[in-house]
Amino acid sequence: MRALVDSMTGDHPARCVLVASNDPIAAGLAHAAARGIPTAAVEHRPFQGDRAAFEAALLQPILAAAPDILCLAGFMRVLTPVFVQRFAGRMLNIHPSLLPRYPGLHTHQRALDAGDSVAGCTVHEVTQVLDDGPILGQATVPILPGDTAQDLADRVLVQEHRLYPAVLRRFASGDKTPLIL
Numbered sequence: 001m002r003a004l005v006d007s008m009t010g011d012h013p014a015r016c017v018l019v020a021s022n023d024p025i026a027a028g029l030a031h032a033a034a035r036g037i038p039t040a041a042v043e044h045r046p047f048q049g050d051r052a053a054f055e056a057a058l059l060q061p062i063l064a065a066a067p068d069i070l071c072l073a074g075f076m077r078v079l080t081p082v083f084v085q086r087f088a089g090r091m092l093n094i095h096p097s098l099l100p101r102y103p104g105l106h107t108h109q110r111a112l113d114a115g116d117s118v119a120g121c122t123v124h125e126v127t128q129v130l131d132d133g134p135i136l137g138q139a140t141v142p143i144l145p146g147d148t149a150q151d152l153a154d155r156v157l158v159q160e161h162r163l164y165p166a167v168l169r170r171f172a173s174g175d176k177t178p179l180i181l
């Protein structure tokens with residue numbers, strides 16, 4: 001999130017109009033606020049599994065900010081078809097695997113368990129099917145002997161911070177062709 005926010009300066013075609021989180025103490029909220037970017041925190045817990053009600057609450061600050069593009073970054077709540085449809089074709093996510101390998105959770109451990117020699121991250125359009133939308137960019141890293149899931153997560157995160165801003169810049173200028181780093 002921070003890498004995205006900090007990339008949107010100068011000749012970048014986009015500006016950040018809102019940083020929203022379901023975690024009121026997320027560091028990204030303070031980072032954005034310190035830069036004068038509007039923020040919103042909408043906790044999911046009070047909604048007790050009522051995803052539609054949570055999303056209705058989340059939608060209010062988003063509609064007020066009227067973004068053209070939504071970027072999920074570490075957002076861990078599965079979004080309902082109603083929410084996804086509203087932002088169809090303009091909602092991005094970064095996922096810590098080389099999709100279509102390892103949609104869902106625990107991607108690094110799964111790559112290690114499979115004996116893979118490369119791992120990476122993927123920016124994709126968000127559709128109703130989890131971690132499944134059109135791929136907009138990928139970056140790879142080697143898996144080294146003795147790597148733990150945390151080692152791999154750290155190595156992939158460095159690439160996430162390169163890839164996502166690069167893909168957003170292209171996407172915001174209308175280019176949806178995949179970027180391979």
Ligand code: NHR
Pocket residue numbers: 072075076077078079080081084093094095096104105125126127128129130131132133
């Ligand atoms: N929503 C839709 N409709 N489609 C996608 O592709 C989505 C999405 C919401 C989030 C991010 C994704 C990731 O990058 C993402 C993609 C959380 C879960 C999950 O199972 C799955 C995928 C992703 C994020 N969440 C659990 C839930 O019940 C909670 C898990 C937890 O809190 O640890 O929502 O990996």
